[in-house]
Amino acid sequence: MRIVIIGAGRLATNIAYAWQHEGHLIEQIYSHTMASASFLADRLGAKATNCLDEVIGDADAYVVAVKDNVLSQVAGQVCKGREKAVFLHTAGSMPMSIFQDTAQHYGVLYPMQTFSKGRLVDFHRVPIFIESNDGQSRSVVMELAHSISDDVHELTSDERRYLHLAAVFACNFANHCYALSAEVLHRCGLPFSVMYPLIEETCQKVHTLSPRDAQTGPAVRYDNNVINAQLQLLDSFPQARRIYEEMSRSIHLSYTQHD
Numbered sequence: 001m002r003i004v005i006i007g008a009g010r011l012a013t014n015i016a017y018a019w020q021h022e023g024h025l026i027e028q029i030y031s032h033t034m035a036s037a038s039f040l041a042d043r044l045g046a047k048a049t050n051c052l053d054e055v056i057g058d059a060d061a062y063v064v065a066v067k068d069n070v071l072s073q074v075a076g077q078v079c080k081g082r083e084k085a086v087f088l089h090t091a092g093s094m095p096m097s098i099f100q101d102t103a104q105h106y107g108v109l110y111p112m113q114t115f116s117k118g119r120l121v122d123f124h125r126v127p128i129f130i131e132s133n134d135g136q137s138r139s140v141v142m143e144l145a146h147s148i149s150d151d152v153h154e155l156t157s158d159e160r161r162y163l164h165l166a167a168v169f170a171c172n173f174a175n176h177c178y179a180l181s182a183e184v185l186h187r188c189g190l191p192f193s194v195m196y197p198l199i200e201e202t203c204q205k206v207h208t209l210s211p212r213d214a215q216t217g218p219a220v221r222y223d224n225n226v227i228n229a230q231l232q233l234l235d236s237f238p239q240a241r242r243i244y245e246e247m248s249r250s251i252h253l254s255y256t257q258h259d
Helices: 010-021 034-044 068-079 135-148 157-187 192-205 224-233 238-258
Strands: 002-006 025-030 047-049 061-064 086-089 105-111 128-132 152-154
Touching: 002 010, 010 025, 010 034, 010 135, 025 034, 034 047, 061 068, 061 135, 068 086, 086 135, 105 135, 105 157, 128 135, 128 157, 135 152, 157 192, 157 238, 224 238
Parallel strands: 002 025, 002 061, 025 047, 061 086, 086 105, 128 152
Antiparallel strands: 105 128
16 A cells, blocks of 8 residues: 555554555655655655645655644644545544545544654554445555554544553653652662563563552552651652652552542
C-alpha cells in the first residue's frame, strides 16, 4: 500500500518503519519543519515536505500522526483536494469525526503503546484499535493494522477515550512515579538502576494477578508510622509529598471499599 505520513514524531517514526518492514511503500513524510521531515524521509527512501500543499494526491492512505492540539487543523488542510482518499489519524482521545466535514473515507488507527524515536518497538505485540466510517476506509485500516500487529480490535471513538485514559494511568503516571523515585535516589547518591528488579517483578506480577491483588506497601494497611516517617523525608520536596499523600489515601481507600 502507498502511504503518506503526516508527522515525523515518535509514533510516526515507529509506525513508518514497521509498515516499510512489512512491504508497504512510504511515499512521503510531512512535518512542519523540513529538518524533521527530511530526517525520517531520508531513512525510509521517501520524499519530504514541510508544505501541506505539496503532499501528493494519489496515495492509498494518508495517516495523520500529529499532536492533538493541531490535529483538526492539519487534517482539514491535508484533506483539501484529496477528499476521496482514505484518511486516518492515530490519536487516542480524538474522535474519528474530525474528518467528517473534509473527507469521504476516514477512520482511526490507534496503537496503544509508548513510543520513543531512539527505540523502535515490535509492533506485532502492540494492540491496535481501529475505527472506520465506511467499507472503503475499513478495508484500508484493517489491512494496515493487521500487516503490523497480531492484536487488532475495532473500537468506537467514545470507547477509545476511556482506553486512552486507562493508558495514561498505566503508563504516563507510572513513568512519572519512576522519575520521582529517581530524584529521591539521586538525593542519597543511589542510581535508579537499583529499582530495575523491583519494577520488572511488579510488571510480571500483573500478568498473573489483578493489580489490586499485586498491591503491596504501607498504604494498603495504612501503616501510620512508616507513612509519617516517609512524609518527613519529603518535607523539602512538596510536590512529591502531595503525590505520596494522595496516592497512599487512594490505595488505602481502594482496599477499605472492597474489604
